[in-house]
Amino acid sequence: MSPFTQKVILMIQKIPHGKVVSYGQVAAYIGVPRASRQVGWILHSTEGKVDLPWWRVVNNNGYLSIRGNDTYSKSLQKKLLQSEGVEVDGQFHLSMKEFRYRATAEELKLFELPYHYLHSVISKYV
């Protein structure tokens, strides 16, 4: 397991109950701002193998973008989100404005991001 993968997992595990983040946000928070697709890729490849709140990761416009139709599906993701208070509509859409988790500098400390970069990603997700 690469350092990148470990950071992705760690970041996802920090998402609080009842909140969501986007794939790109996870990537940005660990210091690789354009690696959103890899975050999705990792989530797919580790499904069922790693203990992490995968359902709290959605795309940046608020839609659930999990692809699976069987065990891991949009329906399951919707159910899990709603069970923790996140409202998801019939189009599998939710309000990022309302439910997005915003990390603080303190919470991102372990990723050792350069000072100016750290503050730019924090201000990016207001």
Place this chain on the structure above:
DNA sequence: GCATTGACTCTAG
């Protein structure tokens, strides 16, 4: 090493 593959994102129109 090279090509392919995405649970992505951003911009333009």
Place this chain on the structure above:
DNA sequence: CCTAGAGCCAATG
């Protein structure tokens, strides 16, 4: 609000 297209980069074979 929607669609198309380009860019993205870790993981795989």
